[in-house]
Amino acid sequence: MNLVTVFTTLNPAEAELVCSRLQTAGLDASVANDISTITFGPPAAAAGGIQIRVPNTQAEDARALLSATVNAPTAAETGADDQ
Numbered sequence: 001m002n003l004v005t006v007f008t009t010l011n012p013a014e015a016e017l018v019c020s021r022l023q024t025a026g027l028d029a030s031v032a033n034d035i036s037t038i039t040f041g042p043p044a045a046a047a048g049g050i051q052i053r054v055p056n057t058q059a060e061d062a063r064a065l066l067s068a069t070v071n072a073p074t075a076a077e078t079g080a081d082d083q
């Protein structure tokens with residue numbers, strides 16, 4: 001299963017909220033890089049921040065849901081096109 005990033009933030013609370021929203025909708029969302037961003041601050045943030053990932057088969061649904069609720073980045077912004 002390939003995971004793709006559908007949302008990126010520097011705010012841990014926002015990451016958890018977005019992940020929870022996707023999970024509530026039945027998607028297999030997970031948070032990545034949250035500990036490194038909190039622990040190492042700006043250097044870790046420069047490496048991509050906190051990412052919300054879903055299986056590539058759910059990425060379109062996740063982006064549609066997020067676009068209706070938050071300002072989700074495009075696939076080009078997240079690097080999700082490089083599956």
